[in-house]
Amino acid sequence: MCGIVGYVGPSVDETALDVVMEGLARLEYRGYDSAGVALIDGDGIAIRKRSGKLANLRSEIGAHPLHPSTTAIGHTRWATHGGPTDNNAHPHVGGRDRKLALIHNGIIENFHRLKTSLVDLGHTFLSETDTEVAAHLVATAYESTGDLTEAMRAAVAQLEGAFTLLAIHADQPGVVVGARRNSPLVVGLGEGANYLGSDVAAFIGHTREAMELGQDEIVTITPDSVSVIRFDGTPTDGKRYHVDWDAAAAEKGGYSSFMAKEIDEQPHAIGDTLLGRTDDAGRLVLDELRISEESLRQVDKIVIVACGTAWYSGLTAKYAIEHWTRIPCEVELAHEFRYRDPVVNQRTLVISVSQSGETMDTLMAVKHARELGALTISVCNTHGATIPRESDAVLYTHAGPEIAVASTKAFVAQITACYLLGLYLAQVRGAATSETVASIMAELGAIPPKVQTVLDRMDRVREIARFMADSRAVLFLGRHVGYPIALEGALKLKEIAYIHAEGFAAGELKHGPIALIEPGQPVFVVVPGPDTPHDLHSKVVSNIQEIRARGARTLVIAEDGDEAVVPFADEIIRVPAAPTLLMPLITIVPLQVFALELATAKGLDVDQPRNLAKSVTVE
Numbered sequence: 001m002c003g004i005v006g007y008v009g010p011s012v013d014e015t016a017l018d019v020v021m022e023g024l025a026r027l028e029y030r031g032y033d034s035a036g037v038a039l040i041d042g043d044g045i046a047i048r049k050r051s052g053k054l055a056n057l058r059s060e061i062g063a064h065p066l067h068p069s070t071t072a073i074g075h076t077r078w079a080t081h082g083g084p085t086d087n088n089a090h091p092h093v094g095g096r097d098r099k100l101a102l103i104h105n106g107i108i109e110n111f112h113r114l115k116t117s118l119v120d121l122g123h124t125f126l127s128e129t130d131t132e133v134a135a136h137l138v139a140t141a142y143e144s145t146g147d148l149t150e151a152m153r154a155a156v157a158q159l160e161g162a163f164t165l166l167a168i169h170a171d172q173p174g175v176v177v178g179a180r181r182n183s184p185l186v187v188g189l190g191e192g193a194n195y196l197g198s199d200v201a202a203f204i205g206h207t208r209e210a211m212e213l214g215q216d217e218i219v220t221i222t223p224d225s226v227s228v229i230r231f232d233g234t235p236t237d238g239k240r241y242h243v244d245w246d247a248a249a250a251e252k253g254g255y256s257s258f259m260a261k262e263i264d265e266q267p268h269a270i271g272d273t274l275l276g277r278t279d280d281a282g283r284l285v286l287d288e289l290r291i292s293e294e295s296l297r298q299v300d301k302i303v304i305v306a307c308g309t310a311w312y313s314g315l316t317a318k319y320a321i322e323h324w325t326r327i328p329c330e331v332e333l334a335h336e337f338r339y340r341d342p343v344v345n346q347r348t349l350v351i352s353v354s355q356s357g358e359t360m361d362t363l364m365a366v367k368h369a370r371e372l373g374a375l376t377i378s379v380c381n382t383h384g385a386t387i388p389r390e391s392d393a394v395l396y397t398h399a400g401p402e403i404a405v406a407s408t409k410a411f412v413a414q415i416t417a418c419y420l421l422g423l424y425l426a427q428v429r430g431a432a433t434s435e436t437v438a439s440i441m442a443e444l445g446a447i448p449p450k451v452q453t454v455l456d457r458m459d460r461v462r463e464i465a466r467f468m469a470d471s472r473a474v475l476f477l478g479r480h481v482g483y484p485i486a487l488e489g490a491l492k493l494k495e496i497a498y499i500h501a502e503g504f505a506a507g508e509l510k511h512g513p514i515a516l517i518e519p520g521q522p523v524f525v526v527v528p529g530p531d532t533p534h535d536l537h538s539k540v541v542s543n544i545q546e547i548r549a550r551g552a553r554t555l556v557i558a559e560d561g562d563e564a565v566v567p568f569a570d571e572i573i574r575v576p577a578a579p580t581l582l583m584p585l586i587t588i589v590p591l592q593v594f595a596l597e598l599a600t601a602k603g604l605d606v607d608q609p610r611n612l613a614k615s616v617t618v619e
């Protein structure tokens with residue numbers, strides 16, 4: 001996923017370049033292999049672009065200053081086609097007169113064929129990117145239309161794949177044109193100025209009035225106008241909305257990293273996701289879904305599709321959803337589901353879980369599910385994102401902007417939203433009485449302060465993390481709802497501390513993984529509460545004994561008052577008790593803090609870990 005910014009307006013207190021660079025700084029988390037800007041400068045286009053982080057671009061501009069302008073576009077890149085080099089950085093110019101500049105987020109799937117025809121027509125290419133093909137197509141079309149909007153329309157008609165494109169042309173100062181298909185683009189509505197961005201962070205410092213664009217639409221902005229047409233040329237309008245994230249929300253607010261801030265925001269992320277979704281009687285109210293209760297009563301199977309941490313949120317929620325609804329609930333990796341020839345029909349409810357709402361693997365899975373007739377609901381944290389727009393309904397999490405690449409508050413908000421969907425299904429289908437629903441909602445409402453209690457107890461966990469900074473491998477064990485938490489704890493350590501880490505189902509230990517246990521091997525164990533059904537608590541205590549007997553260093557997450565673990569734990573991390581099915585919202589917190597602190601002790605960039613981007617908008 002790349003960061004995209006467009007601006008058109010006066011260059012008085014701030015120049016167009018200042019506005020674009022500020023937007024790129026807020027979007028850098030979306031991808032940071034390279035960055036670049038283009039602006040209209042007299043009768044030409046001026047471009048500066050460099051590989052590496054935004055600081056490199058700033059140095060380049062410092063060394064080669066740009067003139068003030070009223071029209072500019074900017075881009076931070078997460079490489080797909082072509083390595084992260086200066087040449088492959090966006091913007092790319094098109095046309096023999098090099099008067100057009102273009103930036104792109106996504107993948108143009110048919111770019112090889114298009115490039116071959118353009119080369120045959122005498123076009124020369126300076127990069128290995130698919131984006132440059134689009135630049136030449138728009139520039140070529142402009143030579144006959146003399147109008148950038150129409151040129152964009154002619155060009156996108158030839159493109160296949162996922163793309164957000166922004167373009168400017170030296171012969172049309174004061175105009176920026178954008179096009180989107182399966183990729184994010186929002187409009188910022190200003191006074192005498194207008195903005196485009198891959199998300200609202202691009203312009204949040206200038207306006208909170210925004211416009212959501214639909215699939216296959218082209219937007220043209222000038223300082224005083226915003227017009228939208230469909231790819232077929234018919235006029236349409238975007239949906240206007242007020243952005244309630246203020247600029248501060250997208251900043252670190254005094255924390256050392258966005259990840260640290262977002263871990264601490266988890267009580268609010270859970271609480272805000274619950275807000276406004278019950279009536280005075282405690283009955284769950286999800287009218288926002290705009291799905292008839294009859295349709296939900298027809299459902300005979302649930303499939304959750306997601307990737308990465310979002311997939312673990314589905315794996316976690318599955319236990320509660322099946323327990324409450326008595327409907328089978330499968331949890332699939334979106335990229336496997338898409339090509340597995342799944343058994344899905346009009347009685348299947350497919351729930352996609354995605355923080356960004358732009359993950360291409362998940363988007364493709366949702367589209368496939370709809371082709372098969374399934375009812376689709378998106379659980380998403382990003383208003384107006386592509387996946388919600390491609391779904392029958394959306395239940396937004398209210399975690400606020402999650403900037404760190406490693407997902408934390410969105411994770412707990414996703415689990416909470418999935419719980420709400422499961423409870424709502426149970427309520428609508430009569431599988432749970434209104435008293436049961438109200439009681440569970442009350443238990444959910446009591447979770448945020450328990451999460452806060454855990455956050456207030458993390459000094460020892462940070463100390464352990466610093467002590468373990470040179471660990472080469474860490475194992476995580478969990479059982480029942482603790483199992484996906486073990487998986488997520490391992491992923492956190494992998495993605496920000498670059499340490500090999502693996503999560504296992506505790507019951508699986510004796511079937512192989514116990515061979516990994518050797519003296520000193522650190523193992524986190526998420527222990528079920530003593531009141532967990534099927535005596536799972538004592539089974540996991542036995543697992544701790546087994547690994548301790550083989551020399552493992554046992555780091556045990558256990559409920560307050562659980563004394564059974566004491567003889568076998570090298571470290572005990574105490575958490576407040578809660579109903580078994582809701583415990584994951586609490587037990588994940590120490591593992592997040594551990595990973596953050598260990599990565600920090602290693603001096604790593606926890607917000608922008610190597611090789612990763614905040615949302616993967618390519619398959």
Ligand code: AGP
Pocket residue numbers: 307308309310353354355356357358359362405406407408495613614615616
């Ligand atoms: C989680 O820490 C990672 N950043 C990654 O696994 C992420 O959860 C996954 O790519 C899905 O992203 P999404 O929620 O935006 O769809």
